[in-house]
Amino acid sequence: MIGLLCLVASMLASHGASGQRVKVEPEVSSYPGQTVNLRCAFTDATGIQLTMVTWIYEPKGGERTNIAVFHPSFAPNYPDSPVKGRVSFSPSPSSMSSPSIAITDVRMTDEGKYICEYASYPSGNEQGITHLVMLAKPQNSASIVTVLAGSTPVVVARCESVDGRPPAEISWVTVVNGNATTQKNTGADNTVTVTSEYRMVPTAADNGKDLSCVVGHRTQVKPESFLLKLAIQYPPQVTIVGYDNNWYMGRTNGILTCNAVGNPPPMTTQWKTMSGEMPELAQITNNVLKVLKVDDSVNTTFVCEVSNxxxxxxxxxxxxxRGTRLPEKGATTGSIIGAIIGVIILLAIIGTAIAMYRKHSNKLSRGGPPKYKPPPPKTTNSAARLIRSADPVAENRPLQDQYYNSQSAEPVTDLDAHHDTDDYSGVDMEHYHAAAPSGWDDPGNNEVPPPYVGSDSDTQDYHQGPNVSRGESFVSPAMFV
Incomplete structure (x- = not known):
C-alpha cells in the first residue's frame, strides 16, 4: 500500500510539473470584429520529444472541437469548426516551441475556452487553457412609468441595459420605499439584455420625488446614472383658507381662497353653499370668493370643488x-408693547447713570479741600496794637499765626472783592471789621466801643483823616470796634 501511494504521488507530481511547462494567457478579452492572438509556448522541452500541437475550442455548455493542428512534418491543418476560415497559426510558418494562433473578425459566439495541447513523449499530453471573453458595450436607458395613486405595489420606473457582454449590473438609489426585480435575456449573438423594474405602493406624497437608476458594466469607465422623478397621478387635494373666525355684521371684503394641488394640475373650480343659495353680496373670481359685506346670509357653509x-x-x-368684532391680538400689538417697555428701561438706565454721576460730583466737592483759599488779611500797625493790648501773650507770636489759622473755620469776609485793588488805604478797616464778632461789625452805630479799644491817639495813628478847613464839609474818622 505504501509503495502504491508513493507511485500515485510521483505521477501526480510529474503531471503537475509538466502542466506548468505549457505557458498561455489565462484570459483574453476582445470586442466583436477585432482580431485576437492566443499565445502558447512550451518552456522546457529537455528530455521530452514534442510530436504535435492541437488547439481545442470549448464553448460554454458545449462540446470540444479541434480548430487547429500543427505537426512539424506536415502542413498546418484546420478542421471544421465555428472559427474555420478565420483561424491560423501566427506567425507563419509556426514552430513547436511557439504554436500561437490568431482569430480574425471575432464574434460574440467565439467566447469560451481555448486549449493549447502538446503531444509529447514520454510524458504524454500537456496543455494550457485560455479564456476568451467577448465584450459588448450595452445601450443603457431608463424611463419613468406614470401610475395612479393606490394601495398595491406597481412598476413606477424601468431601467434597461441592452446587448451587453458580460451582463450589466443595475441598482437603484431613492428615498421612497420599494424594491427592484431584474431579468436577463440572452440574444442570438450571445449578448445579454438586463431589465430592472422598480415597484412600490404609489401615493400622492411621493409624486415628484427622485429615483435614480445606476448601470455598471465592464466596458464603462464609471457607472452610468439616470435621474428620474416619480410621476404619480391623483385627484385634487383641496384646502380653503381665509376664514379667521372673526366675521361680524358689517365687515367688508371677507375673502375665502380655494387652494388645490393634483396631478395632472386641477382644471376647474366651483363654489357653492350647503344651503344651495349663494349670498347676493358674494363675488366669485376663479378660486377666490369675496364677500363685499357680511350679513345674515353669509352665515352658511361654503364648499369648493376642484376637478382634474x-x-x-x-x-x-x-x-x-358674529354680532360684534372680536379684539384682534396680533404681532403688531406685541411689538408696540415691547418697544414701549424697551424705551422705559432705556430711560431708567440713563436717569440712574445721571443721578450717580451727580452724586459722585457732589461728594467730591464737599469732601475735598477748597480749590481757592483766600490770603490772610493784611494787618496794620493799629490793628496789631489793638490785638497786643487785648492779649499780651499774642505779642510774642508771629503775625501770621495771629491773623490766620488754616485749621479753624474761615471767617465771614469779603476779601475777594478787594483782592485785586492796589489802594489799601481804606480796605484795612474793612478787613478788621469783617473779622469782628457779630453785632460789632457796624462802625456807624453810636454804641460805646469795648474797653479794650485803644485811645484816640492810637486811632489817629492808624488812620489819618483828610485835612479840611473850617467851614468845609468833612467826614469824621471811623470808629473801630
Missing amino acids: RIGTGRDQVTVVV
Missing part, C-alpha cells in the same frame, strides 16, 4: 357671523 382628469376633490368651511 383623474377625479374631483373638495373642501368646506362654515362661517359663523
